[in-house]
Every structure is written in structure tokens, then in C-alpha cells.
Amino acid sequence: MTFELADRVQTVPPSGIRRFFEIAEERDEVISLGVGEPDFSTPWAARDAAIASLEQGKTSYTANRGMRELRDAIADYVADRFDLGYDPDEEIIVTAGASEAVDLAFRAFVDPGDTVAIAQPSYISYEPGVIFAGGEPLSVPTREEDEFRLTVDALETAGAADAEMLVLCYPNNPTGAIMREEHLEPIAEFAREHDLIVLADEIYAELTYEGEHTSIATLPGMRERTIVFNGFSKAHAMTGLRLGYALGPADAIGAMNKIHQYTMLSAPTTAQYAALEALDSCDDEVREMIDQYDRRRRFVLSRFREIGMDVFEARGAFYCFPEVPEGFTAEEFAEDVLREQGVAVVPGTVFGAGGDGHLRVSYATGLPELREAMTRIEAFVEEHA
Ligand code: PLP
Numbered sequence: 384m385t386f387e388l389a390d391r392v393q394t395v396p397p398s399g400i401r402r403f404f405e406i407a408e409e410r411d412e413v414i415s416l417g418v419g420e421p422d423f424s425t426p427w428a429a430r431d432a433a434i435a436s437l438e439q440g441k442t443s444y445t446a447n448r449g450m451r452e453l454r455d456a457i458a459d460y461v462a463d464r465f466d467l468g469y470d471p472d473e474e475i476i477v478t479a480g481a482s483e484a485v486d487l488a489f490r491a492f493v494d495p496g497d498t499v500a501i502a503q504p505s506y507i508s509y510e511p512g513v514i515f516a517g518g519e520p521l522s523v524p525t526r527e528e529d530e531f532r533l534t535v536d537a538l539e540t541a542g543a544a545d546a547e548m549l550v551l552c553y554p555n556n557p558t559g560a561i562m563r564e565e566h567l568e569p570i571a572e573f574a575r576e577h578d579l580i581v582l583a584d585e586i587y588a589e590l591t592y593e594g595e596h597t598s599i600a601t602l603p604g605m606r607e608r609t610i611v612f613n614g615f616s617k618a619h620a621m622t623g624l625r626l627g628y629a630l631g632p633a634d635a636i637g638a639m640n641k642i643h644q645y646t647m648l649s650a651p652t653t654a655q656y657a658a659l660e661a662l663d664s665c666d667d668e669v670r671e672m673i674d675q676y677d678r679r680r681r682f683v684l685s686r687f688r689e690i691g692m693d694v695f696e697a698r699g700a701f702y703c704f705p706e707v708p709e710g711f712t713a714e715e716f717a718e719d720v721l722r723e724q725g726v727a728v729v730p731g732t733v734f735g736a737g738g739d740g741h742l743r744v745s746y747a748t749g750l751p752e753l754r755e756a757m758t759r760i761e762a763f764v765e766e767h768a
Pocket residue numbers: 419479480481482483506552556584586613614615616622625626627
């Protein structure tokens with residue numbers, strides 16, 4: 384017997400990044416600038432708290448929405464860091480990674496046939512998430528001339544005025560772009576005018592290297608129409624512990640919790656203890672990691688410029704997004720530099736509209752490896768120029 388797949392599942396292609404991992408596996412001494420996860424380990428105090436919770440046998444489910452102490456700590460943290468005020472009783476849900484929270488939002492708010500506008504290039508999970516929920520993704524390309532910020536022009540041109548929902552991710556994966564308050568204001572106005580729900584994936588908020596992160600939910604009239612996503616994977620180097628959260632109005636978070644309580648019950652308990660400790664006592668380690676990312680960012684940007692590859696000034700997350708030199712497509716460059724020089728980067732095309740002609744280069748890798756990788760990319764460019 385063969386399983387007949389649901390149309391929704393069939394229409395979604397496998398992740399475009401996978402092919403590059405397969406090539407990387409065939410070759411020795413590959414330096415990967417391809418992955419989107421910290422090279423640091425989770426701060427020790429958080430790991431110790433997780434271990435202690437296991438030793439004490441704290442291995443049961445927690446409240447569906449997450450442990451009350453953790454929701455309190457998240458409420459204090461987002462208020463302190465990002466000026467976001469959410470009630471831990473009703474307006475915060477702790478999830479298995481921000482990924483689960485994003486999926487819950489699509490399933491809670493998208494009806495079959497609803498259009499979901501997605502600012503692109505973007506994290507690869509939004510489009511499939513919309514399709515799995517029965518919705519129709521609408522690409523809204525951002526442009527290098529605008530430093531990959533979303534603009535009202537782009538929204539209008541793409542027809543996003545008729546969408547039900549808008550997804551944006553700043554600081555951005557894959558471009559490293561950020562949006563300041565003055566850039567978010569016209570987007571907020573557009574969302575209010577056209578009555579859009581806004582999903583704001585702010586998982587890289589802490590990784591903002593110049594100035595402070597502004598959440599779109601803090602702008603007038605936006606709190607009531609926005610769900611903010613964040614989590615512990617990036618700034619707290621906890622990807623494998625799978626812990627994230629969503630913030631939003633009580634009825635919206637309640638709807639997401641309805642799905643969560645039937646499908647996940649509660650986020651991993653051990654990870655919740657680690658996260659509680661991370662918020663309580665790991666600020667110094669987080670600061671140190673951010674400083675290191677910033678040093679690497681400046682190094683990688685300056686090396687690309689030395690090599691003669693155009694790259695815009697990425698100011699957030701841990702990615703930069705250089706242009707491929709003339710004579711290559713992004714796919715060709717990524718494949719050839721991997722085969723010939725053993726450096727893995729990801730073609731921008733994988734991340735949707737606007738990613739053409741670019742590469743995503745992650746600098747969540749130690750400086751010695753980054754130095755060697757940039758030397759190899761330079762050799763590759765010199766050979767093929
Ligand atoms: N959102 C963005 C923009 C990401 O880049 C990633 C991971 O790369 C995630 C969400 C997934 O986060 P989590 O590990 O919390 O599920």
C-alpha cells in the first residue's frame with residue numbers, strides 16, 4: 384500500500400538547504416557558514432539548572448502555557464528589554480521553540496484560502512507553515528536598495544492590502560537587516576489601514592548590533608493586532624532544548640493554546656528550567672556572545688569588501704548577505720565554492736523573493752574558521768574572476 388499524501392503536503396518542496404548538506408558530507412574539511420545556529424553552548428548556569436531539575440525528578444508536564452515562574456520571568460524580560468507589556472496569565476504562551484509558536488499562529492488564524500503576506504527573503508518555514516494551515520502565501524520582496532527593509536511600496540505592489548495577515552522577521556534571517564521605529568511606522572499604518580494581523584518573528588531581537596531593537600507591537604494601535612515570537616535558541620544558544628514563546632492579546636494566545644494543549648500539552652519541562660535560569664542569571668554570557676558575533680560581523684563584512692564582493696551593512700541576527708559576483712547564479716556560486724574550496728554557504732534563492740543573486744553567510748562560527756573560510760572564498764573569487 385502507498386500512502387496518499389495530502390495535497391497541502393505534496394505541494395511543499397523539501398528544504399532547499401538540504402542538497403548542500405549532502406554535498407558537504409562528501410567532502411573533507413568543510414567549513415560550514417551555512418547553518419543558522421550558535422556555535423556556543425548554552426550558558427553553564429542554565430545547563431546546571433536543567434540537570435538539577437532532572438536530579439530532582441521534575442519530569443512531569445507543566446501548565447499548558449508553561450510554568451508560571453517562567454511566564455513571569457518572560458514578562459519581566461520583554462518589558463525590560465523591549466518595552467513590551469504582557470500579562471503572564473493570559474498573554475504569554477511557552478512553546479517548543481518559536482517554530483511551534485509560529486505554526487500555532489498560522490493554524491489558529493488562517494482559514495482555507497486566506498492570504499498571508501510574507502516579507503522576503505525570509506526564514507524558510509513561513510511559506511510551508513501557511514500552506515499546511517490551508518492558506519495562500521503571498522511573497523512581498525524586499526530590496527537591497529532599501530537595505531532589505533519592508534516598505535509600503537513593496538506591500539502595495541505585491542497586493543498585500545487584500546491579505547489577512549502579514550509576517551515579518553526583523554532582525555532578519557537571512558539578510559541581517561533590521562528595521563528601526565521610523566521604518567516600522569509606515570508598515571504599522573498599512574497594517575491598521577488594511578486590518579492585517581501581524582506576526583512579528585523577533586527571535587533575533589537581542590542580536591541587534593547598532594542601536595536597540597524596536598518591536599512593531601509597541602507602535603500605536605499595533606498591540607491588539609500583533610503576535611510577537613521570541614525564544615531561547617539564538618541569544619541564549621539553546622537550539623536543541625527547543626524553547627520559545629509567543630506574546631499577544633489574551634483571546635489570540637488563548638486560541639493558540641487550544642491547539643497547543645491538544646498537540647503539545649506543554650513545552651519541554653527540562654528546557655523550561657534552563658530558560659528560567661537563563662533569564663535569571665545569564666545576562667553576562669549572553670552579552671559576551673553578542674559581542675563576539677558583532678566582532679565576527681565586522682570582520683566578515685570587511686573581508687567581503689576587500690575581496691570585492693558587494694555586501695550591505697547587516698546590523699542584526701548572525702548573517703550577512705553578499706551579492707554573488709557577475710557570471711554566477713547564487714546556486715552555482717554556492718555549489719562551486721563548496722566543491723572547490725570546501726566552504727558551505729546558502730544561496731539566497733532558498734529564502735524566497737528578493738534573495739536572488741545573494742548568498743546567506745552565517746557568522747555563528749569561531750573567528751579562526753571564519754578567517755580560513757574567507758581566505759578560501761577569496762581564492763575562489765580570484766580564480767574565477
Ligand atoms: N525564526 C527564525 C527567523 C529563525 O531563523 C529560526 C531558526 O533558524 C526560528 C524561528 C526557529 O526558532 P526555534 O529554534 O525557537 O524554533
